[in-house]
Amino acid sequence: MAVGRSWSYAVAILASLAVVSCAQTDDPCKAKSRVVADDKYCDKYWECENGQAVQYDCPNGLVFAGKHRGVTEGCDYPWRSNYCEYPKVQINPPIGTEHCDWLYGIFGHETSCTRYWTCWNGTATEQLCIGGLLYNENAHSCDWPENVDGCQKHPLCNEDPNGNVPLGKSCNRYWQCQGGYPRLQRCPAMLVFDRRSLRCVVPPTDECEIPTTTLSPQEEEENSRPGQQQKRPEYPDGQPGRQRARN
Known part of the structure; x- marks a missing residue:
């Protein structure tokens, strides 16, 4: 009889703890999205299932960003859009593999x-x-x-840190070194890059005739500038599934 009362008391204690834990965050079953962020941990969130609040973990290294946001399952990189600001923290420890501090x-x-x-x-x-x-x-x-701090000057600019350098076989694009770092440049319309004088001149030169107005695939690829959003590469494992951690 005493054992039965003790067991019932323990169940009551656990139930009350679960209610307190859920009370610390918004009730997802009352939210329009049916999903809400955890109030303490960036990498956890709550979802309404069958009228009950169920807690989930984001994939290792990601944090909750909101339903239909982020790179997968509503989770995103913690540094993007300040998804993990103080006093919230990531509670799950990093799982490292070769070259990866976290799985994602x-x-x-x-x-x-x-x-x-x-x-x-x-x-x-x-x-x-x-x-x-x-x-x-x-x-x-x-x-x-x-x-970028801590990196050596680019080898393309070893001879002249502020000079111009030919770009492969291109007739209208070239590297312009600025303080030892190369930047991709294009000659003005109807001019070509002269490999002898290392400047844009009126054609023809020994290598180039009248330049075309279209870019080669190589030049299109090299025409990259900072500030563009990075494309997420294709991965052999596809999209990750949610890691469930029911409370």
């Missing part, structure tokens, strides 16, 4: 300033900054070199 995220390369890693479910994919840009650890994207 964007991380700097160990040995290169022009490369970085995108991690999706623990699988790292190497990415390359083009157009003379370097990876900015703070912005989590490719950026102008002067905004």
Whole structure:
């Protein structure tokens, strides 16, 4: 008899704790979206299921961004749009794999300033900054070199830190070195880049006739500028499923 009363008392205590835990955040069953953020932890959220509030975890390294937002299942990178601001914190510890501090995220390369890693479910994919840009650890994207601390000058500009350098076989595009860092430039209309004088001149030159008005696929790829949103690469594992952590 005493054992039965003790067990009933324990169940009552657990039930009251569950009610208190749920009371600390908005009731998702009263929300129009049926999903709400946890009030303490960025990487947790609540969803209404069968009239009950159920807690979920975002994939490791991501935080709750709102229903139909983020890179997957309403979760996004913590640094994007300030989804994880003080006093909220991430409660789940990082799960690291090769090149990845968390299972999901964007991380700097160990040995290169022009490369970085995108991690999706623990699988790292190497990415390359083009157009003379370097990876900015703070912005989590490719950026102008002067905004990136700790990287060496680009080898393209070794001979002249403020000179011009030919771009492959292109007739109207070239590298312009500024303080040791290259920036992609285009000659004005109807001019071509002269590899001898290293400036834009009236054609023809030894290598180029009248320039075309269209870009080659290589030039289109290299015509990249900071501030553009990064495209999320395709990943072999596809979209991750939600990690459920019922309370």
